Amino acid sequence: xxxxxxxxxxNTDERMAFINITPEIEKCIRESGVSEGLVLVNAMHITASVxxxxxxxxxxxxxxxxxxxxxxxxxxxxxxxNDTGEDNADAHMKRQVMGREVVVAITKGTLDFGPWEQIFYxxxxxxxxxxxxxxxxxx
Amino acid sequence: xxxxxxxxxxNTDERMAFINITPEIEKCIRESGVSEGLVLVNAMHITASVxxxxxxxxxxxxxxxxxxxxxxxxxxxxxxxNDTGEDNADAHMKRQVMGREVVVAITKGTLDFGPWEQIFYxxxxxxxxxxxxxxxxxx
Amino acid sequence: xxxxxxxxxxNTDERMAFINITPEIEKCIRESGVSEGLVLVNAMHITASVxxxxxxxxxxxxxxxxxxxxxxxxxxxxxxxNDTGEDNADAHMKRQVMGREVVVAITKGTLDFGPWEQIFYxxxxxxxxxxxxxxxxxx
Numbered sequence: 001x002x003x004x005x006x007x008x009x010x011n012t013d014e015r016m017a018f019i020n021i022t023p024e025i026e027k028c029i030r031e032s033g034v035s036e037g038l039v040l041v042n043a044m045h046i047t048a049s050v051x052x053x054x055x056x057x058x059x060x061x062x063x064x065x066x067x068x069x070x071x072x073x074x075x076x077x078x079x080x081x082n083d084t085g086e087d088n089a090d091a092h093m094k095r096q097v098m099g100r101e102v103v104v105a106i107t108k109g110t111l112d113f114g115p116w117e118q119i120f121y122x123x124x125x126x127x128x129x130x131x132x133x134x135x136x137x138x139x
Numbered sequence: 140x141x142x143x144x145x146x147x148x149x150n151t152d153e154r155m156a157f158i159n160i161t162p163e164i165e166k167c168i169r170e171s172g173v174s175e176g177l178v179l180v181n182a183m184h185i186t187a188s189v190x191x192x193x194x195x196x197x198x199x200x201x202x203x204x205x206x207x208x209x210x211x212x213x214x215x216x217x218x219x220x221n222d223t224g225e226d227n228a229d230a231h232m233k234r235q236v237m238g239r240e241v242v243v244a245i246t247k248g249t250l251d252f253g254p255w256e257q258i259f260y261x262x263x264x265x266x267x268x269x270x271x272x273x274x275x276x277x278x
Numbered sequence: 279x280x281x282x283x284x285x286x287x288x289n290t291d292e293r294m295a296f297i298n299i300t301p302e303i304e305k306c307i308r309e310s311g312v313s314e315g316l317v318l319v320n321a322m323h324i325t326a327s328v329x330x331x332x333x334x335x336x337x338x339x340x341x342x343x344x345x346x347x348x349x350x351x352x353x354x355x356x357x358x359x360n361d362t363g364e365d366n367a368d369a370h371m372k373r374q375v376m377g378r379e380v381v382v383a384i385t386k387g388t389l390d391f392g393p394w395e396q397i398f399y400x401x402x403x404x405x406x407x408x409x410x411x412x413x414x415x416x417x
Contacts, residue, residue, distance in 0.1 A: 044392025114183025253322025
């Protein structure tokens with residue numbers, strides 16, 4: 001069994017942002033030499049997400065509005081987590097809705113994807129350096 | 140390490156539907172010959188879900204009402220994604236709540252499940268052909 | 279390829295509770311002898327969750343209030359699942375928001391984690407014996 005590990009770094013200009021990381025994951029798979037296996041891609045921070053959906057700007061705008069409705073940022077004093085000096089309690093909730101990680105099949109050395117699947121880094125408390133872990137196992 | 144891959148196809152009569160696919164996944168595991176490993180089951184489309192919960196019709200009815208409340212289909216012009224000519228922005232959100240994929244342990248050649256766990260295909264924009272991917276790795 | 283399996287048991291005093299199980303998972307990894315691989319940790323019951331987030335009591339309080347708002351327990355007759363004699367329909371929804379499982383990378387024989395990641399058992403219908411499955415594969 002082969003294994004491979006890489007960290008990807010991000011620093012977004014906005015508090016909330018979605019970045020298509022599919023090309024980076026494809027590159028990791030090529031570097032790994034794995035032909036048949038699984039790739040785990042996960043946020044290493046607990047106010048961020050890795051998820052799979054459509055690379056369409058209207059949808060991303062809809063996600064931002066929808067997540068803000070489900071878990072509003074303000075007023076920040078509505079959350080006890082923010083009593084610790086943080087202002088990001090809402091980001092911990094948005095990340096649970098969108099998910100921490102994806103596991104994707106590797107078949108014939110490439111991402112085994114449907115027609116519109118793309119992997120995104122989802123940031124909910126940005127403007128600082130944060131990481132994504134890529135771990136690949138297989139043959 | 141052994142690996143196995145299969146696509147399952149669905150075409151639901153309703154826009155939103157839940158289909159128990161546990162027997163098909165058990166069949167895949169038998170075909171794979173894997174005794175100890177992991178099975179990944181994921182929707183290949185971004186307005187559908189694979190999730191694990193109870194096979195109880197009252198609960199499925201509750202899920203439909205709840206998801207419609209969290210991410211309403213109408214009015215469709217509330218979503219910028221629908222400006223592209225689609226009417227399924229809500230389905231992209233419902234799928235994030237329910238999740239894209241499940242990873243299940245295979246032990247002694249079978250799904251390693253608790254008493255009520257069943258695997259479902261969750262459709263949120265049906266009435267057309269859509270796929271689920273089953274990928275198995277192990278020994 | 280090595281594989282390892284263990285069940286962890288829980289019985290919470292409250293209906294809703296979050297328990298940090300990271301030390302137990304680290305112990306499983308040591309017992310497995312796996313140096314490079316993946317660990318799957320999943321609730322075996324469909325009204326419970328395994329998720330990764332922060333071990334901060336204010337945040338956990340916020341999660342409880344937020345989940346109760348997204349999927350209220352009472353009145354129990356608002357859910358058709360509860361017509362079966364259950365009163366836990368809301369717990370099946372809360373579990374979907376928080377997720378059934380996590381998959382974590384194992385690197386150099388330990389959990390490959392960011393600075394604040396901790397694994398929690400999330401209980402939404404407690405006060406009885408329930409299980410978590412730990413399955414490890416790798417070399």
